[in-house]
Amino acid sequence: MAVELDVFVGNTTIMDEEVYQLWLDGYTVNDAVKVRMAGGMLDECEANQDVLLSDTMDQYRTFQMCERLLQSPAKLANQLLFQIPPHRQTMLIERYYAFDDVFVREVLGKKLSKGTKKDLDDIGAKTGVTLKSCRRQFDNFKRVFKVVEELKGPLVENIRQHFLLSDKLARDYAAIVFFANNRFETGKKKLQYLTFQDFAFCAGQLINNWTVGAVDNTVEDMDVDLDKEFLQELKELKILITDKDLLDQHKSLVCTALRGKTKAFAEMEANFKNLSRGLVNIATKLTNTKDVRDFFIDLVEKFIEPCRSDRWTSADIKLYLTHYTNSAHILDSFKHQAVWDRYMGVIKSCIYKMYHD
């Protein structure tokens, strides 16, 4: 005696959020049943294992049928097959596109190619995310990447409209797309302490300030590619470290402003030239794609690590960078104020975010 067929179809599609999550997390039907049983589901409505199994199977089938629609969320709203109230649709989409930070941290900045996809089982093993879930998340990244690649207009807005995601999730996807496009290095050991949210924040800063879109919002790929002209202009900042007078003048201005305001003053004074060289060198090298990729590792090596070894606090960093940026404006012979501001604005907020006490 065996159940040959067992279906349950509601006019309004019934979807249990808990089962949906288990499905998204890549649990098999049997594992999902075990999880639900462990979660005390048996006590509800006098259920037994068969009931749970039947329910889980039904829901899994429904989700599988829905998956095609979830991959182009706009269709979910005007498809006729499943009657799903709008707020449930939003939930389904949001959850489908949600990802595990540990997983995305692993693929961030990698090329979204078949090669990377092959490594997913390793990543899965490393992060404890099931392969099925890894694949879904990876395919989501790739799908979003492909769609927005060819679109004009602001990146976050495009993602939000095409995939009907919340603002927060759209921003995260923008970061992922941005990182994948520019292939930023995030996997080095020195960068391991940074979370996805740290990078996402930085990506937001870069997108808003350093891309073509920051100045002109009509071109293609405007939010994905860095503004070439700006990168070129950054070379001009070299004067801050190559001109000895300027460097000294800058240092004295900063030191005057900082004196007495922090315990780390001595270290700041001692390291000023090194740190300034580090930051300006990063700026001047950004015309090379290779150096763009190393942007974050450079920030860590050239600035964050020295500060950390001197035990600066976050407040110290903030104080230092504020004065460092502002003092450059007072330098008479320094003419590149606009570029400097555009550069340092991003650097400042990225370092704040990346500097963990």
Added chain:
Amino acid sequence: MPGKLKAKIVAGRHLPVMDRASDLTDAFVEVKFGNTTFKTDVFPKSLNPQWNSEWFKFEVDDEDLQDEPLQITVLDHDTYSANDAIGKVYIDIDPLLCTEAASIISGWFPIYDTIHGIRGEINVLVKVELFNDLNRFRQSSCGVKFFCTTSIPRGYRAAMVHGFVEELVVNEDPEYQWIDRIRTPRASNEARQRLISLMSGELQRKIGLKVLEMGGNAVVGYLQCFDLEGESGLVVRAIGTACTLEKQSSGSLVNTHTHPNTAPASNACNSPSKDGKEPVFGEDLPSSSGPPTPFRNLPTSSSSPPPFSPFKPCSRQSSSSDTDLSLTPKTGMGSGGSAGKEAGPLKTLLRQQTQTALEQRGASSSGLLLNAREFPFFTLTSFPPGFLVHVGGVVSARSVKLLDRIHNPALGNTRSYKLLDWNSVTADEPETRDAWWEEIRQEIKSHAKALGCHAVVGYSENTSICEEVCILSASGTAAILNPRYMREGCLDIGSTDQRFDDPSPPSCGFCHIPYDELNMPFPAQLTYCYNCRRQKVPDVLFTTIDLPAEAAVTGKGCLIQARLCRLKKKAQGEVNATAISNLLPFMEYELHTQLMNKLKLRSMNALFGLHIQISVGENMLLGLASATGVYLTALPAPGGIQIAGKTSGDLNNEQHIQAIQKRINDTIAKNKELYQINPPELTEEGVGSPIPEPRHRSRLFRSHSESSDEVSELDLSHGKKDAFVLEIDDTDAVEDIHSLLIDASPPTGFYTCNTETMPGIYNWTTAVQMFTSVRVLRLSNANLSNQSLNKIFTDLCENLLKSFYFKLRSNIPCCLCHLNFTVAVPEEELIQVSVTAVAMTFDKDQTQERFITKGGIETEEQLQFPLELCADSSSTNAQPSSKFSGVPENTIVSPRVSSLEHCSPLTEGRPRSLRSSRSFGGSSVTMVKMTPLSFLPGTRIIKYLGIINMFFIRETTSLREEGGVSGFLHSFIAEVFAMVRAHVAALGGNAVVSYSMKDCVLMENPNKNQAQCLINVSGDAVICVRETDQEPMTSMTNIGQTCAADGAT
């Protein structure tokens, strides 16, 4: 040229990729009606084509408009090879032919392919311009409204009920034609879909003609079924109740309904059926004994009917020759003997049939045959107040027939490719089927008469087919109706009949026995009505109708099911038919016993919505009886169930029996609490009415606490041994008792019923969740016993219910209403159960619960308002309670006119606003609610847009890839829902009421990776609006009633 059909193809979306090279599609559309086809231009390289075509115009007869669907085919243009079909949309034009229904069809329809399912959507506009037709001999019946709803539709009132209409059409099944061997499965499926669409169109038109002939303007309770008879053909049949409906409006409310319009009746005089007056079945009821309860069934057997002879000698037709009479008892006699203790009731049952048949035979001389087509049957299950006078009990009849394989050998293959010419070619065949059904209906009619009733309400018919054997079943509830609302001659009532004038209170009147107390058709235990104490009532009442809204009920109700499996030997032809008809009486009897015991176990005394289905398979018969048990305040409290062991002396056995008895008593006590059955403790002395045996009555109230010998003495003295006492004489009986107790009551927060609503629950919220669930079980072990099969089958049903509770737990507190179980034996070792129901949530605090428990007090108030107010059952009331709540309050009279004005603009304005609402917002899809009930709680129906009657076939040759049979059926059911919703939305509607899935036939062949499924659904498309400013509208009917009441008093 009576009509012009116009169609415009606007756009498509989400089309499938048809050209792999470009990942795009070059789509165009063919629009076909009758033999005319138009094409749109090709819209190249797009998955979202914008055709924006001209208006395609078809000039057609209205007859064709009724029969034919508009057929829209989406194709992919291919320069070098044949164009590939993407899919089709069939649009039923019928709703546009009624002036009161929809005026335009406009919307997105799923493009459906029988192999691939839904493949994108297409936006279509359809309009019809009808010209007035002066031809009196026309074949069309445009304008007759059809309703699946089995009550008077809300917003209408029945000026007159004309009676039973039926029709059937027959054709060869395209699937079984020779051409099917050479055409693709797709072509075959499409031929079938199209044929059935045509046949149901024709059927509806023919029924409409009959209604017009009777002088009616609508069919209510329209029930259409398909019989897939395999090689012997395809039968589409329908029954319904012809009515003259009037739209409820301010003017007609009070003045017209008291005097039924006589014009339609005179019209009907032309029909020959009226000429012969049916013999009156009056006071001389047979005094024979019968089954212990008002439940009568008479399975009759039959062997293969030769073609072209409906009245062949071997058929069991109650009204034909003597040989029938001698044969039928044989069936029962054998069964009675083998069943031992069950022999008694069966014998009496047979005796009774003999008499009935004799009676009929006598009657046939006085014009019975002439009159044969006139049946006082009503497919309605709920009635306007005052309509239903008394209810006798359930009447049912079954007959086993052999379908003939080579039916029309002379015609051979010639008609195979002339699908549409069935009218001319197979003209004889419907008559055979007609005759079969007529036999059954005659039988039903005579059973009703035996119960002293002149009408059958809640009438339905169905079939079960396995290979060449077909079981035809019909059942209904014998009743006495108030002739005031009937067309003259529709009921055969003796002029001396006084029963309609008795002033029974509506809360209990229908329970009063219709038959003569001194000449009871069966030994029922009569007592005076516990509600009014004037009339006699039986101790239990079984009916197929819904619980009358005005009935006084104690506590809540619940779903009660009897389930049964019986093995039978595999056989062919007549042997098989005989074997089946021999088994049927046992099954009926056992199902009935189960129902009775389960009813008592729940301490209830009446069943409503009883539906018994017997399904035949190659090696077994399945029986499933579902009903909603309630405690009618008017009926006596049921006695407990007494266990008795046959072999006394054995101490172990005694203990065992006592243990079981305790379990049963505990269950009864638990159930009483669960369903809140606390019948009012009537003080016998206080009332002082002439109630016999007061001692006995008082004992009944606490019956299960009695000591065993007392109860058995009591039972025996009333000849009700079978109903009360369960004897454990063998292991079978023990199993039976176990199975009795195995039914789990629903978990807290859930109620179940198979009727429209649950007594005792009134404050529904607007949350409804309709669902369909199908489960198929494969019996692995070939050598199963009846007992273990029963267990498997019972578990299957119980587990389904358990699954529902779990799935719908978020809707708690909720009631699963209209739980409709259908069983089938699709293959030798498969059992299929399909369920459609609706979960309705209600508010926990029963603030409005004031009517039911008061019983006695209420009756006085009830009596004050006259029975003649016919207005349909509260028309717009979504909440059954408001009907009552409104009545006693005589205060709200004045705001009537203003409230009506307040309401009417909505009727016009709403559809447009609904339509426009689809265009804004993120979603372009209208939410369409579906329910098997005739109403949606918290809303009122402002317009009926027409009947939805759709038939789909889905086939796959990649079963595994689609997720196995479950995946296949899951997506198919979802697709069917989607297509129903799309059609309703295109008509401008936002809900389907009285939705039902008539058929779900699944065939699979996993080895070949194939499966095929046929689904037939129907319902009424409606526009409903939120009942926010409802008070005016609901009170309107009530005011009308109270006005009349004031006038009368």
